[in-house]
Amino acid sequence: MSSITAGTQGHGHDAHGAHGAHGAHDAHGAHDHPPFLAHHFESPQQQFDSAKLGMWLFLATEVLFFGGLFVAYAVLRMRFPEVFSYASHYLDTIMGGVNTAVLILSSLTMALAVRFAQTGRKAAMLICLWLTLAGAAGFMVIKYFEYTHKIHEHLVWGTTFYVPPDNAEGQTEATELAKEPPPAPLGVTVADPTQPALPVLAKVPATDAAAIKPAARAPSGLASPREMAKAEGIKTGEGTTGAHPSLHLEDRKMPPNTHLFFGIYYAMTGLHGVHVIAGGVMLIWLIWRGMRGDFGPKYYTPVDAGGLYWHIVDLVWIFLFPLFYLIH
Amino acid sequence: MTTINANPDAILDTHASRDNYLTHTRGFLSWAFTLDHKRIGVMYLVGVLTAFFVGGIFALLLRTELLTPGATITADPNVYNQWFTLHGAIMVFLVIIPSIPAALGNFILPIMLGAKDVAFPRLNLFSFWLWMAGALFAVVALMRGGFDTGWTFYVPYSTTTETGGVIPVVVGVFILGFSSIFTGMNFVVTIHKLRPPGMTWFRMPLFLWALYSTALIQVLATPVLAITLLLLIVERAVGIGIFTPSLGGDPVLFQHFFWFYSHPAVYIMILPGMGIVSELFAVHAHRHIFGYRFIAYSSVAIAIFSFLVWGHHMFVSGQSPLINTLFSAISFSVAIPSAVKVFNWTATLYKGSISLTTPMLYALAFLILFTIGGLTGLHLATLNTDVHLHDTYFVVAHFHYVMMGSALIAMIGGLHHWWPKITGRLYNERLGSLACIIIFIGFNVTFFTQFMLGSHGMPRRYYDYQPEFTTYHQISTMGSYIMASGFLITAWCLLSSLWNGERSPANPWGGRSLEWQCSSPPPHDNFPTQPRVGDCYDFSCVVWSEEENGYVVDRSLDPELNPNAPKRAGAH
Numbered sequence: 020m021s022s023i024t025a026g027t028q029g030h031g032h033d034a035h036g037a038h039g040a041h042g043a044h045d046a047h048g049a050h051d052h053p054p055f056l057a058h059h060f061e062s063p064q065q066q067f068d069s070a071k072l073g074m075w076l077f078l079a080t081e082v083l084f085f086g087g088l089f090v091a092y093a094v095l096r097m098r099f100p101e102v103f104s105y106a107s108h109y110l111d112t113i114m115g116g117v118n119t120a121v122l123i124l125s126s127l128t129m130a131l132a133v134r135f136a137q138t139g140r141k142a143a144m145l146i147c148l149w150l151t152l153a154g155a156a157g158f159m160v161i162k163y164f165e166y167t168h169k170i171h172e173h174l175v176w177g178t179t180f181y182v183p184p185d186n187a188e189g190q191t192e193a194t195e196l197a198k199e200p201p202p203a204p205l206g207v208t209v210a211d212p213t214q215p216a217l218p219v220l221a222k223v224p225a226t227d228a229a230a231i232k233p234a235a236r237a238p239s240g241l242a243s244p245r246e247m248a249k250a251e252g253i254k255t256g257e258g259t260t261g262a263h264p265s266l267h268l269e270d271r272k273m274p275p276n277t278h279l280f281f282g283i284y285y286a287m288t289g290l291h292g293v294h295v296i297a298g299g300v301m302l303i304w305l306i307w308r309g310m311r312g313d314f315g316p317k318y319y320t321p322v323d324a325g326g327l328y329w330h331i332v333d334l335v336w337i338f339l340f341p342l343f344y345l346i347h
Numbered sequence: 348m349t350t351i352n353a354n355p356d357a358i359l360d361t362h363a364s365r366d367n368y369l370t371h372t373r374g375f376l377s378w379a380f381t382l383d384h385k386r387i388g389v390m391y392l393v394g395v396l397t398a399f400f401v402g403g404i405f406a407l408l409l410r411t412e413l414l415t416p417g418a419t420i421t422a423d424p425n426v427y428n429q430w431f432t433l434h435g436a437i438m439v440f441l442v443i444i445p446s447i448p449a450a451l452g453n454f455i456l457p458i459m460l461g462a463k464d465v466a467f468p469r470l471n472l473f474s475f476w477l478w479m480a481g482a483l484f485a486v487v488a489l490m491r492g493g494f495d496t497g498w499t500f501y502v503p504y505s506t507t508t509e510t511g512g513v514i515p516v517v518v519g520v521f522i523l524g525f526s527s528i529f530t531g532m533n534f535v536v537t538i539h540k541l542r543p544p545g546m547t548w549f550r551m552p553l554f555l556w557a558l559y560s561t562a563l564i565q566v567l568a569t570p571v572l573a574i575t576l577l578l579l580i581v582e583r584a585v586g587i588g589i590f591t592p593s594l595g596g597d598p599v600l601f602q603h604f605f606w607f608y609s610h611p612a613v614y615i616m617i618l619p620g621m622g623i624v625s626e627l628f629a630v631h632a633h634r635h636i637f638g639y640r641f642i643a644y645s646s647v648a649i650a651i652f653s654f655l656v657w658g659h660h661m662f663v664s665g666q667s668p669l670i671n672t673l674f675s676a677i678s679f680s681v682a683i684p685s686a687v688k689v690f691n692w693t694a695t696l697y698k699g700s701i702s703l704t705t706p707m708l709y710a711l712a713f714l715i716l717f718t719i720g721g722l723t724g725l726h727l728a729t730l731n732t733d734v735h736l737h738d739t740y741f742v743v744a745h746f747h748y749v750m751m752g753s754a755l756i757a758m759i760g761g762l763h764h765w766w767p768k769i770t771g772r773l774y775n776e777r778l779g780s781l782a783c784i785i786i787f788i789g790f791n792v793t794f795f796t797q798f799m800l801g802s803h804g805m806p807r808r809y810y811d812y813q814p815e816f817t818t819y820h821q822i823s824t825m826g827s828y829i830m831a832s833g834f835l836i837t838a839w840c841l842l843s844s845l846w847n848g849e850r851s852p853a854n855p856w857g858g859r860s861l862e863w864q865c866s867s868p869p870p871h872d873n874f875p876t877q878p879r880v881g882d883c884y885d886f887s888c889v890v891w892s893e894e895e896n897g898y899v900v901d902r903s904l905d906p907e908l909n910p911n912a913p914k915r916a917g918a919h
Binding site for chain 1: 462467528532533536539540566568588589872
């Protein structure tokens with residue numbers, strides 16, 4: 020057999036001809052296999068290209084993963100345009116805008132980290148990775164405040180949306196309702212799930228609705244709830260436990276099916292939040308490996324691939340922000 | 348040895364050595380944490396075949412219940428609903444989708460490429476663990492009270508049914524989806540980046556083209572299923588309303604999402620089967636595959652078409668007539684690349700020197716069953732006949748001809764083809780062929796009958812039926828028993844070879860692709876060096892060697908390398 024093995028050298032791929040000299044079961048010489056090169060790759064370039072292609076494929080799956088949600092958003096918005104232009108007022112554009120800025124900045128620091136890894140500036144790379152991690156954490160903190168605020172105002176998903184939080188009995192009722200929706204013919208939308216709840220819950224404000232000044236920014240005669248609250252002299256309850264935390268329940272202009280907006284809002288931003296958290300874990304791993312000295316001009320594949328992932332998380336938010344916050 | 352020495356194609360040590368991938372390391376952990384694609388493939392194979400056994404038991408229970416109208420073995424129709432749901436969910440998500448790519452593909456793909464492993468071995472192992480986790484969730488679902496939604500999980504039934512296992516099983520399928528995505532990513536990158544010098548795209552074995560097309564679908568379609576299932580879980584758990592009509596949501600949207608994945612998934616099942624059959628016909632007819640490029644391109648064409656036809660599952664769900672017409676037309680066009688393949692396989696047999704081995708018998712069975720399955724698909728793609736046939740046994744028969752009669756038959760044919768390579772043992776050819784014939788007969792008795800049942804109006808998924816359907820149902824049930832006995836013989840034939848089968852030579856069938864040029868079973872690293880690649884369908888230089896008791900590749904006979912080579916049968 021040795022003659023056969025020796026005969027291969029002339030035929031081998033020119034860069035790898037030397038492999039033939041090794042034994043049958045130890046074909047990977049240490050001399051051209053640096054420690055970061057996995058045994059089944061022939062060259063660092065091949066390994067890098069494979070990782071990069073793999074990451075791009077993964078990004079394609081992420082795009083399709085969120086793509087399903089974007090389609091659901093489009094279908095709901097097409098069916099209930101009034102719900103979207105109304106309910107969007109309840110989102111805090113300032114917080115959303117700050118979060119957008121935070122994410123874009125973190126994308127910049129991530130891109131810089133990749134560059135510093137390529138040029139071998141370890142300290143600068145680590146600082147940039149830390150900054151990116153801070154961006155991820157900052158985003159989640161702001162998101163946490165947004166969510167708690169919404170939940171406090173009872174801007175939630177499903178039938179619970181129509182039940183004030185202090186109405187414990189109604190809550191159980193709503194949960195039961197969610198479990199067993201009344202039979203409805205397929206494809207036909209039941210007009211208004213608010214109907215059973217409203218007569219009991221809605222206290223008609225003393226001020227005549229016609230007297231409310233139209234909100235400056237609200238199109239098609241829809242009042243901004245905050246403007247309306249001001250006009251009615253109701254405390255908005257922002258950040259405080261006001262007497263009327265569930266403002267929307269008293270708004271007679273609220274279109275039916277408004278809960279759907281918050282359903283898709285929590286679904287999309289929630290899934291995005293999960294991705295941000297995953298990105299944070301990834302950044303911690305990159306920092307740990309970076310501190311260990313794994314990365315340099317010859318090997319920075321994980322930083323590069325991690326950067327790609329972080330940019331797609333950023334990119335998804337770039338679409339989410341205008342679609343939810345900036346449509347009124 | 349002189350012929351081998353003159354033959355750089357046979358640079359590889361084809362003699363089975365004591366140190367192969369099975370014996371390289373020992374112990375449970377060396378398997379559970381292995382990064383070797385061959386071991387992962389074998390573990391998948393064991394898992395998939397076990398799931399196939401379980402799913403088969405449920406199929407037999409179903410058929411037995413349908414022996415007589417009314418109650419036969421269970422008086423509770425809800426139990427029957429759980430059985431067909433389990434049969435469908437297990438067979439689709441745990442068996443057919445992973446069977447060829449994850450089990451056989453994992454084993455064969457890197458060896459066929461002449462690579463040492465897939466591009467991401469850790470991801471490969473992770474994807475196997477995900478498969479195990481998914482299977483575990485299915486078991487949890489059973490313990491939580493089962494599920495009776497059908498494998499399609501249509502809303503609003505799936506969000507309201509009383510059975511407690513819906514969320515666990517949907518979580519399980521979600522996890523299985525990621526297992527499938529990671530396998531697909533791995534294969535795409537492996538085929539792009541790990542091909543050896545000389546193996547251009549159009550010198551790849553057709554099985555690799557098929558796996559490549561499959562992997563693209565796995566990567567691009569499965570995420571949509573993942574998000575759909577995630578929304579279904581949230582919908583059932585807290586009722587966000589996107590799919591629930593009583594909350595303003597749209598249940599047809601769920602169907603669109605579901606079939607946007609699940610129609611391409613049908614091609615995840617059948618495309619690798621087509622790839623296997625391309626190998627089987629060429630190798631066992633010892634003849635160059637006819638129309639190589641057409642078969643390769645048609646795989647890609649099917650992959651592309653697969654994304655454009657999902658609406659044909661919803662002709663009666665209230666789509667607009669225009670959309671129905673478009674989906675119908677595109678569905679018809681899938682017949683073109685499929686027929687291109689069938690004609691090319693048939694032409695490959697023409698003037699071939701056909702060995703009626705067990706794999707060849709399975710390939711012939713595939714050819715017949717796939718033709719029937721494919722042509723009956725045209726009835727369902729036609730709008731007006733579909734309104735009549737929708738949700739009848741005609742549909743059941745059609746997709747069993749394609750998913751079982753084609754995809755699974757190809758998988759079992761491939762299993763016989765590569766069994767000597769995987770295990771290093773030869774099975775009993777007579778027993779294997781006998782089992783194949785029994786399965787073929789049993790299959791047709793079971794499912795051809797169901798075409799009649801369906802066209803006479805028997806709806807699918809029904810526990811009870813009108814007495815006039817009794818004879819058909821009984822014939823169908825008898826067929827399923829025949830088929831089951833065939834599978835038991837197959838299992839005995841393959842398993843017994845592990846103990847008393849003859850040792851296999853490196854190349855028992857006369858194949859030319861690279862996996863036949865390493866020993867059986869292959870060594871841990873597959874190839875000591877990257878092998879050189881010739882035309883993998885040129886069998887003119889594959890000659891029988893008494894010394895090896897198998898075939899060897901004699902390069903001096905290859906007209907491509909030696910223009911003076913005498914022209915022999917089997918050359919292109």
